[in-house]
Amino acid sequence: MQEDGTKMLGEKRRSLILEWLQNNSEPITGKALAEKTNVSRQVIVQDISLLKAKGEPIIATSRGYVYFKENNKMAKQSRIIVVSHRAEETADELYTLVDIGVSVKNVMVEHPIYGDLTGSLMLKNRRDVDQFINELEKTNASLLSKLTEGVHLHTIEADTEEQLDEACEALREAGYLLES
Numbered sequence: 001m002q003e004d005g006t007k008m009l010g011e012k013r014r015s016l017i018l019e020w021l022q023n024n025s026e027p028i029t030g031k032a033l034a035e036k037t038n039v040s041r042q043v044i045v046q047d048i049s050l051l052k053a054k055g056e057p058i059i060a061t062s063r064g065y066v067y068f069k070e071n072n073k074m075a076k077q078s079r080i081i082v083v084s085h086r087a088e089e090t091a092d093e094l095y096t097l098v099d100i101g102v103s104v105k106n107v108m109v110e111h112p113i114y115g116d117l118t119g120s121l122m123l124k125n126r127r128d129v130d131q132f133i134n135e136l137e138k139t140n141a142s143l144l145s146k147l148t149e150g151v152h153l154h155t156i157e158a159d160t161e162e163q164l165d166e167a168c169e170a171l172r173e174a175g176y177l178l179e180s
Contacts, residue, residue, distance in 0.1 A: 013037050014047045018056060018067075027064030027122070059120040062135045066122055078105070078157040079164045082178040083171060084150045087143055090136075093176050094129040097156060102167045105155040109144045119144050121154075151178065 017033055030044045037044070048065060052058055057068040085093055097104050104123040111117050123129050136143070145152040158164050171177040 010047070013039065013043075014051055017044070017047055018051055021058060021065055021067035022069070024067075027061055027066045029064040032064070059122065061120045061122045062132050063122075063128065066120075076157045076159065077161050077164055078155055079168075080108075080153055080155050081168060081171070082151070082153050083176045084145075084152070084178050085176045086150060087146065089176070090143060091129060091133050092174065093171070094123060094132070095126060096170045096174060096176075097154075097167050098123060098125050098129055100167045100170060101158055101163050103157045105157055107144050108153040108155075109148045109151070111147055117144060117147075 016037065020028060020033070020036070030041045030048075033044045033047075034041045048058055048060065059066045059068050083093060094104060104121050106118050106120050106122075108116055108118045121132065123132060135141075143152075156164060156167060158167070168177055172179070
């Protein structure tokens with residue numbers, strides 16, 4: 001049975017999207033992918049969903065889509081931390097982490113109905129944080145932590161345990177780290 005031209009175009013487009021994501025270390029926006037493939041942003045959203053359903057490790061962040069590939073050079077250290085702060089302190093909290101060389105992988109909150117909700121952040125430096133904050137302001141979106149009165153978790157990652165310890169100490173001094 002012969003496939004119709006539309007399906008083949010979709011498969012070819014998804015193959016290109018996958019290749020672009022795999023070969024790019026920076027996020028690629030849905031708008032950019034739509035322009036490159038001459039389709040709507042909604043078609044890209046559907047393509048990404050289809051690729052995820054096939055097991056491709058694509059993460060949607062506030063800065064665009066990222067193909068999550070493990071760094072084989074050196075195993076990173078990671079830790080889940082619990083923090084709490086006001087919304088207007090978000091940039092300071094994130095700068096505190098990235099300035100120490102810690103990446104902020106995600107944000108997580110516990111919702112009373114949906115359970116754990118996780119948002120991918122993938123923030124590595126001040127530029128990433130600035131883009132996240134700008135997008136937050138531009139879209140007038142709410143932080144996930146608004147659902148939990150400021151309490152949230154982050155998965156943080158660094159080259160060494162010492163960097164993670166230093167990050168936790170800096171958050172403790174700023175009054176953001178929650179501890180038992």
